Amino acid sequence: MVDSSMKKDLVSVVMSAYNSEKFISDSISSILNQTYDDWELVIINDASSDNTLEIINQFSEKDLRIKVIDNEKNIGLTISLNVGIKNSNGEFVARLDSDDLAEPSRLEKQINYLHNHPDVGLVGSGAYLINSFGNKIGFMNVMSQPDFVNKFMNNLNPFIHSSIMVRRKALDDVGSYREKFRYSQDYDLILRLSDKYKLSNIAQPLIRWRVSDNSLTMQHHTLQRIYADIAREFAIERRNYSHDSYESIEFNNLIDEMKIKNQGRYLCDRGVYDLLFNRKYKDGCAELLKGISKGGFPYNSYYRGITQIISKISVTTQRRKKQHQ
Incomplete structure (x- = not known):
């Protein structure tokens, strides 16, 4: 149940997609099934050569909360995410990769957390690990104690990119993603946010993070x-x-x-x-x-x-x- 005492704010979920026809339907559906319904889903199709755009458009025609941006040429994840952020309207910005899934209560629990912790600029979560077939194959635990998060911040990224929700004001303060970072753009953003804000995780797995040979990480x-x-x-x-x-x-x-x-x-x-x-x-x-x-x-x-x-x-x-x- 959504906490009725909580102020309702628009959450912008930003998703960049490139040749994601195999998984993107499930990813979009996981946002449609959220217990928190005051959201917009901004999807940037990064010049896909498969049926990704057609699938996205099928969803956007049925739900006006889905906004589609179609890049004329492939510009990569970092720039695409900045394009999505600039074209979003939410006071809070959440990330989800086009092959990952959000648990139904993800947005509700994260926005409630940020309302209850006004000094926190970004919150992430734990994750279930899933394979190419969507089957759970494990867990990714995350540090939820701020002291441990800060202590290990310079040794590794303590956040799962696809799980983060960040305040718009915090993004504006640090300038969103820096576009020279073709990879690990999230780690650079998180380190810059940590210069000015407290960062935290919800230990509970609120996303399903797909691990496969075709993933960007691999x-x-x-x-x-x-x-x-x-x-x-x-x-x-x-x-x-x-x-x-x-x-x-x-x-x-x-x-x-x-x-x-x-x-x-x-x-x-x-x-x-x-x-x-x-x-x-x-x-x-x-x-x-x-x-x-x-x-x-x-x-x-x-x-x-x-x-x-x-x-x-x-x-x-x-x-x-x-x-x-």
């Missing part, structure tokens, strides 16, 4: 790690000098430097990712051993494992407290 794993490292270095610059070198630095040169500097670490993390998610055991072991031989260590996987353990302990502790109340 296809561009190393590039995501590189861009995440760049976002991290910019955050350190801002702490030390009150600004970063985003505007002046040449990204292509910086990416090449990162590839050489951290080659062993990227190989290790890719190996662990193949082992855990792609189930490519031979390739994963080979990448992991090759990375270790180059002096690498899977730092991202290491910190991700620590956060999963801490989050699981926290959830278990909270459940036990409720049982004894």
